[in-house]
Amino acid sequence: MSAIAVEGLVKRWDGHAAVDGVSFAVPEASLTVLLGPSGCGKSTILRLIAGLETATDGTVTIGGRDVTRLDPAKRGVSMVFQSYALFPHLSVAENILFGLKVRRVTKAERVRRLETAARMVGLDSVLERKPASLSGGQRQRVALARTIVAEQPVCLMDEPLSNLDAKLRAEMRDEIRRLQRALGLTMVYVTHDQTEAMTMADAVVLLNAGRIEQQGPPPLLYERPATAFAARFIGQPPMNLLRGPTPGTLLGVRPEDVALNGSGRPARVEALDYLGAETLLRLSLDGEEIIARAPGRAAPQPGDAVRIAWPAEAEHHFEDTGIRRDGGQT
Amino acid sequence: MPTSRLTALLLLTPALVLFALLTLYPLGRGLLLSLVNTDYGLADAAWVGADNYTFLLSDPFFRGAAWNTVAFTLMATLSEVAFGLALALLVNARFPGRWLVVPSLVAPFVLSTMVVTAVWRAWFHYDFGFLNNALRAVALPPVEWLFDPDLALVSLVLVDLWQTAPFTFLILLAGLQSIPRDLHEAAQVEGASPVRRLWTITLPLLVPHLLLAALLRSIESFKIFDKVYALTGGGPGQATETLSMYLYRLGFQYFDIGLASATAVVMIVIAGLLAAVYAWHIVRGQSDGGR
Numbered sequence: 001m002s003a004i005a006v007e008g009l010v011k012r013w014d015g016h017a018a019v020d021g022v023s024f025a026v027p028e029a030s031l032t033v034l035l036g037p038s039g040c041g042k043s044t045i046l047r048l049i050a051g052l053e054t055a056t057d058g059t060v061t062i063g064g065r066d067v068t069r070l071d072p073a074k075r076g077v078s079m080v081f082q083s084y085a086l087f088p089h090l091s092v093a094e095n096i097l098f099g100l101k102v103r104r105v106t107k108a109e110r111v112r113r114l115e116t117a118a119r120m121v122g123l124d125s126v127l128e129r130k131p132a133s134l135s136g137g138q139r140q141r142v143a144l145a146r147t148i149v150a151e152q153p154v155c156l157m158d159e160p161l162s163n164l165d166a167k168l169r170a171e172m173r174d175e176i177r178r179l180q181r182a183l184g185l186t187m188v189y190v191t192h193d194q195t196e197a198m199t200m201a202d203a204v205v206l207l208n209a210g211r212i213e214q215q216g217p218p219p220l221l222y223e224r225p226a227t228a229f230a231a232r233f234i235g236q237p238p239m240n241l242l243r244g245p246t247p248g249t250l251l252g253v254r255p256e257d258v259a260l261n262g263s264g265r266p267a268r269v270e271a272l273d274y275l276g277a278e279t280l281l282r283l284s285l286d287g288e289e290i291i292a293r294a295p296g297r298a299a300p301q302p303g304d305a306v307r308i309a310w311p312a313e314a315e316h317h318f319e320d321t322g323i324r325r326d327g328g329q330t
Numbered sequence: 331m332p333t334s335r336l337t338a339l340l341l342l343t344p345a346l347v348l349f350a351l352l353t354l355y356p357l358g359r360g361l362l363l364s365l366v367n368t369d370y371g372l373a374d375a376a377w378v379g380a381d382n383y384t385f386l387l388s389d390p391f392f393r394g395a396a397w398n399t400v401a402f403t404l405m406a407t408l409s410e411v412a413f414g415l416a417l418a419l420l421v422n423a424r425f426p427g428r429w430l431v432v433p434s435l436v437a438p439f440v441l442s443t444m445v446v447t448a449v450w451r452a453w454f455h456y457d458f459g460f461l462n463n464a465l466r467a468v469a470l471p472p473v474e475w476l477f478d479p480d481l482a483l484v485s486l487v488l489v490d491l492w493q494t495a496p497f498t499f500l501i502l503l504a505g506l507q508s509i510p511r512d513l514h515e516a517a518q519v520e521g522a523s524p525v526r527r528l529w530t531i532t533l534p535l536l537v538p539h540l541l542l543a544a545l546l547r548s549i550e551s552f553k554i555f556d557k558v559y560a561l562t563g564g565g566p567g568q569a570t571e572t573l574s575m576y577l578y579r580l581g582f583q584y585f586d587i588g589l590a591s592a593t594a595v596v597m598i599v600i601a602g603l604l605a606a607v608y609a610w611h612i613v614r615g616q617s618d619g620g621r
Binding site: 050051052072073077078079081082083085087088089098099102103146150 | 510512513515516517518519520521522526530531534535
């Protein structure tokens with residue numbers, strides 16, 4: 001039993017609410033991503049679950065047990081920090097085993113877990129080295145190994161990949177997801193990177209200014225954004241938001257739904273972003289910017305007049321307050 | 331490049347001239363004076379070779395002064411680092427108003443030694459002093475702080491501790507604040523108690539700062555003169571005579587400049603060794619990125 005439930009969580013600093021009434025549930029052995037721009041409160045929520053901050057209001061339950069006021073060490077969680085938080089004066093092996101020594105795990109058991117973990121993340125050859133002599137990716141693996149040997153049912157990750165280069169990031173994404181599944185960990189993963197959220201998550205909790213904008217599996221957030229914020233935050237390039245057909249409304253269309261071959265509305269090509277497999281056309285439509293995504297190399301050139309259209313079912317309608325009009329699930 | 335080297339040399343010249351005049355010349359002259367017998371300059375000096383040094387080694391007063399200096403240096407350095415560490419750990423913990431506490435802790439450090447010794451002479455007073463009043467208040471016998479030969483040196487350490495603990499406190503506080511909070515939090519999640527975190531994380535990571543504080547304080551307290559001169563004059567008897575007091579007595583009361591210079595050379599060698607340890611530590615710290 002390691003499911004996490006967060007109920008009405010509030011964290012206030014000097015009257016400012018960093019987390020403002022947040023509720024969500026993380027099913028056992030699943031991976032939930034807390035996604036949002038910097039300052040949205042996602043890291044604070046993770047630290048509240050870990051017990052590194054004290055909640056102003058609300059509760060955190062892990063495996064049915066209310067841990068809101070419990071010491072971090074007694075919550076049954078392990079944590080990976082953005083900086084990895086490796087102890088610079090200890091070797092890789094000592095770093096990995098730090099928690100087990102503290103918890104008085106027997107020597108034989110420590111050796112067994114160290115060997116397993118080092119093999120899982122490929123650190124066998126550097127166990128005696130100090131963190132300073134490791135590459136970024138290796139440090140990240142040490143932090144993962146620390147989590148593996150802890151054998152805690154819940155794992156909390158705070159932007160664990162943000163210090164790695166793009167190629168390594170893709171690699172580690174797969175590796176973390178593989179570990180989470182193999183070990184059956186209940187994982188809460190904080191990131192501002194929608195690619196990490198979309199590729200890794202069983203469920204995404206999208207946050208903005210301390211509140212939840214939308215939560216659900218990645219396809220739901222992409223296909224039925226509950227708010228204009230969700231529509232703009234998820235998707236690259238983001239959804240086009242235009243003036244709606246009736247005053248006080250917004251009309252959203254994903255760039256891939258904007259077709260050039262239509263006999264639709266006249267627009268002018270302002271600029272092209274050629275990306276190889278596709279081209280983004282930045283168009284001007286009745287004085288508003290709209291981006292269309294075309295496969296391969298697009299024929300039109302800047303300055304050309306084109307006609308664009310999109311299917312009616314590709315339209316998303318929002319109030320100008322940002323709420324979805326056809327009752328988007330939040 | 332030659333032009334810029336020349337410019338650099340020109341710009342350095344004033345500093346180099348001053349260094350030569352104020353440091354190298356006295357150093358060389360002191361070394362020369364330590365090899366002669368004279369009551370003033372080199373003019374009517376008689377060459378005695380290493381005689382001054384052999385005399386020093388056989389002189390019980392020199393050995394006493396050397397012992398006092400080593401004892402003072404050890405006691406002062408250890409107590410100042412330990413006390414500075416305790417204060418730094420206290421202030422580093424988050425409590426309201428701690429930034430008001432720091433200036434009051436640092437206050438003794440900004441006072442001149444003459445003021446400090448005047449304050450402490452009053453506190454040490456047998457009949458009216460604050461310390462003996464405090465002892466009497468808890469029904470303990472009063473103490474001859476500066477006139478008990480077994481205690482006088484410790485009393486001087488107390489004064490030094492009071493004045494310079496703020497210095498080690500500031501160094502160690504800076505060190506504590508350079509330890510990333512993540513490390514403590516990671517250890518906390520892993521189940522390490524505050525005491526365990528102190529021993530396994532804080533202190534090992536503070537070693538460079540502890541070493542720095544200890545070296546700077548030992549170099550400084552090794553040449554202790556002012557507090558001794560102002561509070562005990564080296565007494566009672568020879569109980570608090572340090573090497574610099576001994577040197578002062580030989581040079582400026584007995585005008586045995588040769589012997590005094592030999593003492594100075596011995597002191598320079600010891601202080602130089604301490605400074606070399608410090609320099610080696612700094613250079614090593616730079617070469618492996620601070621750790």
